[in-house]
Amino acid sequence: MKRLVALFLSSTVLSITAVSATADGGAADPQKFDSIYPGKTYSPYAKRSFPSNVYWGDTHLHTGMSLDAGLFGNTLGPEEAWKLAKGEEIVSSTGLPVKLGRPLDWMVLTDHTDLMGFAIDLQAGAPNVLANEKGAEWYQGFLAGGAAAGEAAVDLITNFTQGTMPEEFLESYSTGAQAYDSVWERIVDAAEDANDPGNFTAFIGFEWTSVPKGFNLHRNVMLRDGANNALQVSPPVTAAPYGDTDPFYLWKWLEDYEERTGGTAMAFAHNGNLSNGWMFPTEDTYHGGKVDEEYVRLRARWEPHYEITQIKGDGEAHPYLSPDDEFADYENWDVGNLDITELKTEDMLAGEYGREALKRGLMLEEKFGINPYKFGLGGATDSHTALATAEEDNFFGKSTSVEPSETRMTHPFVKSDLGVVEGYQLLASGYTGVWAKENTRRAIFDAMSRKETYATTGPRMAVRFFGGWEFGEDDLRSRTPAFVGYEKGVPMGGDMGKQTSDAPNFMIIAVRDPIGANLDRVQVVKGWLDTDGELHEKVYDVAWSDEREMDANGKVPPVGNTVDLEAASWTNTIGASELATIWTDPDFDPAERAFYYARVLEIPTPRWVVYDNVRLGAEIPEGAELIGQERAYTSPIWFTPTEE
Incomplete structure (x- = not known):
């Protein structure tokens, strides 16, 4: 049954205190109201006991400090990236003025750790670069510009991914080296300068760039801490002999970081769709190990979050894995790995997509007692332009080579003999919504740790998702439904409490982006492990x-x-501005492990290619999708059977 109601999500609270005064203007006794109405309050905004605000951010952005971003022409540093995210207008690397439609509330800057800062020295012709024959060759290519610069960049990246990079460069731009640490210090200082508790949160972070044979096994790392902790250590690299591409190496670094600094950190993967089946293993790992008790314990400990949608494809579901899901075929990239050097086969897909990983996690939990894929969901841009743009009408692409122009749609973004990703296939996505009490590093990091987050492909719709056993239709009559949501159940990212009725029910509330499209529908996606395994x-x-x-x-x-x-x-003459419902699982079996998450779909709207056509006169290639349905994915809620 469908239910449409009018709701205020930004003030979904009802835990508050009455304020009164004596006749002579003095402060009243705060216990007086409580003595008359024990345990109750009047104002629905006082004494909040749960998060009532959603804060919007990007967990994955690169500046010219990253090797690939710098090689492809990004001349912007972290300072410019923070300015744009906070709402200022800046000039892109290609000379275009750019400004976000609305500022972000928080961001994580995640430049690649391997060879961090090398591109800057290469562009400047630094003496240590020119002293090497290969370095001098690359520099000359960049000086020549055009095709020569592109060939130099590809050759450099190929040398890195194939393990043939000159060792002196690996040594100079590796953990603990002077050149490397100076770049890290600049990144940390820029984040500290941008951080404005209560108004904007700037997280210190990096991307650990594990890419063996082009397989995307990257993890982003996000620190809860400030400069005092961050500058005590250098981020880990992956290139041997100074690092390793095995995630165990990163997990050990995270453990050492917390023990050494007393700080807190987390890691999260992205783009399993480019891992050729290795992102979510169930038996063997890419590095020759086993998915055993140690693996599931460490992955569950250090990776509570997953980036499910971004520029390089949406990673929720795939039509091959979910043939009965009419919305599974959304902005999929399924052509191969990052270098497209190995053909994609259908048997790889199950190890690549978020929904399948959540299902696999149930199976591994049954086996080991720990679920390594019990993660919350978020979205990010992974832009390499230093520009956190995820709006269809304000999309600056993946790299400087595909910033707005008449031709960016028509030349391939990635191409090899085994596959191609056309320029028009870039996805203007995404952002992460976080339910938190305040806009600070502590509050937002902790919300991500408890998985009270959701991903969108760009729009800022407000979504609440609660699971419980006793929700009823009357619970939607309130203008502050989150109070009853927390009182009777658990929010997104939580675990169902003790069973008190025949089946779990869920309270779902979605409100459109205030300047965006109306909503088409709300869906619940359920995955489960039956008693036959x-x-x-x-x-x-x-x-x-x-x-x-x-x-x-x-x-x-x-x-x-x-x-x-x-x-x-488009026009909002169809769809709804708000949707809400209480839904009970009609197929519940208390003996089966399960998870549930909400997917919210907007009405159809134009893709960014249409804006390029109208504004720039750019020709849209045959086969390009013109229209899409933007969406949100909440973190799941899990049900675990009891022995009873």
Whole structure:
């Protein structure tokens, strides 16, 4: 059954204190109200006991400090990246003025650790670079510009990924080296300068760039701490003999960091779709190890979050894995690894996508008692332009080579004999919404640790997702539904409490982006492990707009389409501004492990290629998708059977 209600999500609180005064203007006794109404308060905004604000951020952004970003022409540093994120207008590396439609609330800057800062020295012709024959060759290519610069960049990156980089460069730009540490100090200082507790949160971080044979096994690292802790250590690299591409190496670094500094850190992976099946293993790891008790324990300990959507493809689901999900075929990149040097085969897909990983986690938990893939969900840009742009109408691409121009759609972004990713396939995504009490490093980091987060492909819709056993339709009548959500259940990222009814029910509330498109529908995605050890999934339509009727197969028909391609626009004459429902699982079995998450879909809107066509006169290549349905994915809620 569908349910539409009007709700205030930004003030979803009801735990507050009355304020009164004596007749002579003095402060009243705060115990007086409580003595009359024991345990109650009047103001719904006082004494908040749970997060009532959603803060928007990007967990993955590169500046010219990163090897690949700098090689492809990014001349911006962390200082410019922070300015843009906070709402200032800057000039891009290609000379274009750029400003976000709305500032972000927080961000993690994640420049690649390996050869961090080398591109800056190469562009400047630093003496240590020119003293090496290969370095001098690359420098001359950059001086020549055009195709020669591109060839030099590709050759340099190929040498790095294939392990043939001159060792003197690896040594100079590696953990503990003077050149490396000076770049790290600049990154840390820039984050400290940008951090403004209560107004904007700047996290210190980096990307640990494990890319053996082009397989994407990267992890981003996010520190809860400031400069005092961050400058005590240098980020780890992956190139031998100074580092390792095995995640055990990173997990050990994280453990050492916390023990040495007393600080706190987390890691999270991204783009499993480019790992050729190695991102979410169940038996063997890429590095020759086993998925054993130590592996699941350490991965669960250090990786509580997963970046499920970004520029290099949406990673929630794939139609091959989820043939009954009509919305699974959304902005998939399934052509190979990062270098497209190994052909993608269907058997790899199960180790690459977020929904399948969540299912695999149930199986591993049954075996080891620990779920290594029990992660919260978020989105990020992974932009290498220093520009955190995830809006379709303000999209500056992956790298400087695909910043706005008449030709960026028509030349391939990645190409090899085994596959190609066309320029128009870049995805203008994404951001992470975090439910937190305040905009500080502590509050946002802790929210990510407890998984009270959700991903969107760019729009800033507000989404609440609670799981419990006693929710009823009357719970949606309140203008502050989150109070009852926390009182009766657990939020996204949580574990279902003790069973008190025949089946779990869920309170889901979604409000459109205030300047965005209306909502089409809300769905619940369920995955479970049956008592025979088989994994399953099902997608339920639980709330939808307009007067559509569910068919006999439980499917709701399409919402319609108001996109005007000639104007790069749409109208909110279909869909709903708000959707909410109480949904009970009709297929619940208390003997089966399960997870549930909400997926919220907008009505159709234009992709960024349409804006390029209208604004720049750029020709749209044949085969390019023109229209998409932006979406949000909440972190799951898990159910674990009890012995009873």
